Amino acid sequence: MSLDSNQQVFINEATELLQELEESLLELENTPDSSDLIARVFRAMHTIKGSGAMFGFDNIASLVHSIETAYDMVRNNIMDVTKPMLDYSLKACDIIREMLADPDIKADSPLAVEITDYFSRAANIQNQKLPDVQPERDSTARGELHTFRITFKPSLNIFMNGTNPALLLKELREMGSATIITHVSDVPPIDDIEPEKCYLSWDIILTTDKNENDIRDVFIFVEDDAVIDIKAVDEAFDDREKKLGEILLERGCLTESQLSEVLNEKKRLGEIMVEKGLVSAEAVDTALMEQAHVKSVQEKKAHASETASSIRVPSERLDSLVDLVGELVTVQARLSQIAAQRNDADMLKVAEEVERLVWELRDNTMSIRMLEIGSTFNRFKRLVRDLSIELGKEIELVTFGDETEIDKTVIEKLGDPLVHLIRNSIDHGIEKPEERIAAGKPAKGHITLQASHSGDSVLIEITDDGRGINRKAVLEKAKSKGLVAENAELSDREIYELLFASGFSTAATVSSVSGRGVGMDVVRRNIEALRGTIEINSSEGVGTTIVLKLPLTLAIIDGLLVTIGGQFFILPLSIVNECIEFNRSENKSGSGRKIIMVRNELVPYVPLRSFFNIKGEEPDIQQIVIISVDGRRVGFVVDSVVGDHQTVIKSLGKAFKDIDCISGASVLGDGSVALIIDIMKIYNDIG
Amino acid sequence: MSKTILSVDDSASIRQMVKFTLVKEGYNVVEACDGKDALAKTAGVKCDMVITDLNMPNMDGISLIKELRQKPEFRFVPIIMLTTESQDSKKQEGKSAGATGWIVKPFKPEQLVSVAKKVLG
Amino acid sequence: MNIETTVNEGKTVIDISGNLTVSYVVELHSRIREALRESDTLEIRIGKVDNADLTLLQLLCSAHRAAMSRDKRFDVTGNKNELLSMDCFAGFTREKGCVIDKYNNCALVKERSNV
Numbered sequence: 001m002s003l004d005s006n007q008q009v010f011i012n013e014a015t016e017l018l019q020e021l022e023e024s025l026l027e028l029e030n031t032p033d034s035s036d037l038i039a040r041v042f043r044a045m046h047t048i049k050g051s052g053a054m055f056g057f058d059n060i061a062s063l064v065h066s067i068e069t070a071y072d073m074v075r076n077n078i079m080d081v082t083k084p085m086l087d088y089s090l091k092a093c094d095i096i097r098e099m100l101a102d103p104d105i106k107a108d109s110p111l112a113v114e115i116t117d118y119f120s121r122a123a124n125i126q127n128q129k130l131p132d133v134q135p136e137r138d139s140t141a142r143g144e145l146h147t148f149r150i151t152f153k154p155s156l157n158i159f160m161n162g163t164n165p166a167l168l169l170k171e172l173r174e175m176g177s178a179t180i181i182t183h184v185s186d187v188p189p190i191d192d193i194e195p196e197k198c199y200l201s202w203d204i205i206l207t208t209d210k211n212e213n214d215i216r217d218v219f220i221f222v223e224d225d226a227v228i229d230i231k232a233v234d235e236a237f238d239d240r241e242k243k244l245g246e247i248l249l250e251r252g253c254l255t256e257s258q259l260s261e262v263l264n265e266k267k268r269l270g271e272i273m274v275e276k277g278l279v280s281a282e283a284v285d286t287a288l289m290e291q292a293h294v295k296s297v298q299e300k301k302a303h304a305s306e307t308a309s310s311i312r313v314p315s316e317r318l319d320s321l322v323d324l325v326g327e328l329v330t331v332q333a334r335l336s337q338i339a340a341q342r343n344d345a346d347m348l349k350v351a352e353e354v355e356r357l358v359w360e361l362r363d364n365t366m367s368i369r370m371l372e373i374g375s376t377f378n379r380f381k382r383l384v385r386d387l388s389i390e391l392g393k394e395i396e397l398v399t400f401g402d403e404t405e406i407d408k409t410v411i412e413k414l415g416d417p418l419v420h421l422i423r424n425s426i427d428h429g430i431e432k433p434e435e436r437i438a439a440g441k442p443a444k445g446h447i448t449l450q451a452s453h454s455g456d457s458v459l460i461e462i463t464d465d466g467r468g469i470n471r472k473a474v475l476e477k478a479k480s481k482g483l484v485a486e487n488a489e490l491s492d493r494e495i496y497e498l499l500f501a502s503g504f505s506t507a508a509t510v511s512s513v514s515g516r517g518v519g520m521d522v523v524r525r526n527i528e529a530l531r532g533t534i535e536i537n538s539s540e541g542v543g544t545t546i547v548l549k550l551p552l553t554l555a556i557i558d559g560l561l562v563t564i565g566g567q568f569f570i571l572p573l574s575i576v577n578e579c580i581e582f583n584r585s586e587n588k589s590g591s592g593r594k595i596i597m598v599r600n601e602l603v604p605y606v607p608l609r610s611f612f613n614i615k616g617e618e619p620d621i622q623q624i625v626i627i628s629v630d631g632r633r634v635g636f637v638v639d640s641v642v643g644d645h646q647t648v649i650k651s652l653g654k655a656f657k658d659i660d661c662i663s664g665a666s667v668l669g670d671g672s673v674a675l676i677i678d679i680m681k682i683y684n685d686i687g
Numbered sequence: 688m689s690k691t692i693l694s695v696d697d698s699a700s701i702r703q704m705v706k707f708t709l710v711k712e713g714y715n716v717v718e719a720c721d722g723k724d725a726l727a728k729t730a731g732v733k734c735d736m737v738i739t740d741l742n743m744p745n746m747d748g749i750s751l752i753k754e755l756r757q758k759p760e761f762r763f764v765p766i767i768m769l770t771t772e773s774q775d776s777k778k779q780e781g782k783s784a785g786a787t788g789w790i791v792k793p794f795k796p797e798q799l800v801s802v803a804k805k806v807l808g
Numbered sequence: 809m810n811i812e813t814t815v816n817e818g819k820t821v822i823d824i825s826g827n828l829t830v831s832y833v834v835e836l837h838s839r840i841r842e843a844l845r846e847s848d849t850l851e852i853r854i855g856k857v858d859n860a861d862l863t864l865l866q867l868l869c870s871a872h873r874a875a876m877s878r879d880k881r882f883d884v885t886g887n888k889n890e891l892l893s894m895d896c897f898a899g900f901t902r903e904k905g906c907v908i909d910k911y912n913n914c915a916l917v918k919e920r921s922n923v
């Protein structure tokens with residue numbers, strides 16, 4: 001046996017302990033009543049045994065075991081120290097020394113056996129053996145998948161001894177696929193709760209290849225003072241789905257006769273049981289979740305046995321599905337409206353149920369249309385490679401967040417703007433290698449494409465480590481083109497804005513790569529058509545970052561429903577800041593400038609009634625909807641604000657494609673049509 | 688930030704094994720050789736977990752657990768005791784003193800790691 | 809834990825951030841209890857969370873129950889979704905509130921993101 005460093009440390013330690021032990025034993029011969037000495041002897045034996053077993057000296061451990069037991073009894077005044085006991089103890093010290101030096105001396109060597117026998121007799125122990133590894137408390141076999149139902153109700157004081165029950169749940173989750181249901185019904189209201197106590201309990205449905213004992217082991221530290229119930233729920237795991245009633249029956253929440261009584265009625269089982277007070281709503285919920293869990297496990301099983309994991313469908317079918325869902329959302333809105341008007345409790349209940357289902361259906365349908373942006377990113381690798389060779393530059397394209405999902409339609413329309421922005425970075429941004437080295441940068445330039453989710457938007461950042469935007473050059477060019485006044489002083493942001501002005505191109509020469517007249521203005525228009533925004537940040541000599549913020553989907557938005565002259569209009573809720581009352585008489589300032597004071601801030605406003613040439617008399621009190629874009633606030637005056645509205649966007653069709661400032665339409669709950677105002681367009685127009 | 692574990696044992700070889708095993712798992716380990724030493728070393732030090740032997744000179748493990756649970760900063764810290772098979776009553780005593788759990792000696796390094804993960808995350 | 813209470817026209821806002829664990833839950837409890845006595849509207853605003861455990865969620869649930877029974881408004885705002893997404897709360901979040909959740913503002917339900 002080769003010694004590792006732990007064993008070496010143990011040998012040194014044991015040698016010291018033996019030395020001490022001998023001294024103590026000799027002293028004990030003179031003062032056999034000294035509890036201090038007895039404690040010292042016991043401790044030394046204890047350490048030698050414990051550490052010996054840890055580091056592979058099982059021979060020593062089993063020899064010392066009986067001696068330790070004897071001294072423990074002495075320590076507890078069950079037994080007195082005797083002369084032969086001390087003799088054998090001293091002999092034991094000798095043989096332990098030999099064992100440390102030569103691990104081949106077994107615990108069954110004659111002297112060792114003699115010592116063990118003596119102490120066993122003295123302490124009256126029947127050949128106790130050291131347990132090796134903890135015995136298996138087995139019932140179910142490992143390896144196969146089983147589903148267990150685990151009930152865990154910890155003691156009130158579980159936090160007090162440093163236990164974090166969440167970690168136990170985490171451990172269970174790591175064992176397989178788990179559905180965890182937390183019960184909060186025992187949590188007392190704020191005046192009665194003792195916040196350091198635990199009032200929670202859990203039901204866990206776990207499908208795992210581990211057995212019941214493995215699960216029980218998770219709770220080993222708390223099993224004495226917690227209610228823990230583990231049951232296999234799938235003996236044969238038959239392919240039949242369990243009925244709710246069966247689950248409740250099995251769980252002992254319900255008796256057979258109660259069940260059959262309920263079954264004779266023709267309502268949903270769970271509802272009736274709750275109504276009748278047979279079981280709590282929480283118990284039904286839990287059982288339903290168990291049902292769902294088992295079902296999903298079965299589905300997964302079935303799924304795995306199929307060869308194909310996905311199917312291909314033509315995208316038109318998806319589009320028509322989305323259209324149908326859109327109409328369903330509209331109808332559902334109508335249903336909710338009618339239910340609210342009638343104030344009929346039954347109907348409201350149904351309406352709520354429908355609303356929940358429609359939400360779920362909508363989210364599901366939308367998620368089918370989501371694609372990872374990675375495939376689009378990959379197209380650009382080739383583009384960057386080819387262009388950089390053509391221009392004699394060394395550029396590497398790095399992408400992050402390839403797995404970010406975004407609506408298929410958005411991805412399709414994103415290609416062209418991205419190509420343009422990357423071309424710009426290659427052409428204008430990244431310098432030639434010699435230029436970079438002179439500037440103290442690595443010869444190879446980098447362009448980074450990064451996608452990430454941010455709330456209900458997707459952010460796409462295009463970053464290069466090139467020369468950055470020369471603000472002075474931009475400004476001068478704009479002046480020479482007459483885009484700004486000769487003496488204009490502009491902020492950085494305003495200068496970057498100039499890049500989006502139509503027909504602006506800063507490159508001194510027009511190359512085949514960029515600067516072909518299709519400028520940043522087109523890019524911006526494309527992005528805004530997707531209801532997105534574009535922002536430039538740049539630092540001269542360091543690089544440029546362009547951030548595109550895009551909606552996750554184009555089909556449905558949260559809108560703010562307003563009226564002007566009896567007609568409905570919708571503003572995108574995402575950019576709305578606040579709505580305030582607008583009393584026109586008090587704002588008839590002599591200058592005629594359309595500016596209103598909102599909390600000491602001057603906010604320009606657009607009266608939409610006159611903007612759209614809507615006839616009729618303005619009401620005395622109007623509403624002003626204030627939006628905020630890029631930190632700037634603008635108000636839009638409307639007659640009244642109705643409220644928020646799940647807006648399914650319908651296109652207006654070819655005949656109306658040239659209409660400015662209206663981006664689509666939506667059908668309201670009562671069947672009337674609301675036009676969706678293209679706020680960004682108006683905002684940019686009034687600039 | 689790596690979590691700090693206090694290892695209390697009068698056996699240098701156990702301490703070394705505990706430290707070696709836990710440091711390899713990315714924990715920070717502070718050592719003490721008995722209860723008194725442990726109390727001295729925890730003064731002003733934030734500990735995320737304690738692993739203590741029960742039989743120690745000066746101050747034993749049970750007293751250490753009781754002392755630590757008196758301190759506000761240790762009220763909810765997981766404390767694991769190292770016991771031997773002959774000490775079933777000790778296990779109960781330790782639990783009522785406020786121990787979170789136990790490891791039975793002899794134990795393998797993997798057992799130590801899994802217990803640390805279980806109570807510390 | 810950092811706790812900051814602001815009272816404004818019958819509405820109390822309690823900002824919490826940092827270590828939201830059992831070691832500090834007693835202090836938070838007394839603040840919430842007081843706020844629910846004094847105000848009709850209580851908002852708990854979650855700031856940057858370094859650490860959190862079940863006692864926090866349990867307390868929020870308890871506060872919500874008390875608010876419901878006294879017909880008061882109780883909302884959890886700020887980094888709520890981030891908090892509920894923490895690894896240690898797996899299985900704790902709910903799809904919908906419990907039976908008494910009449911305003912649909914159960915503390916344990918993640919806010920729906922608007923698509």
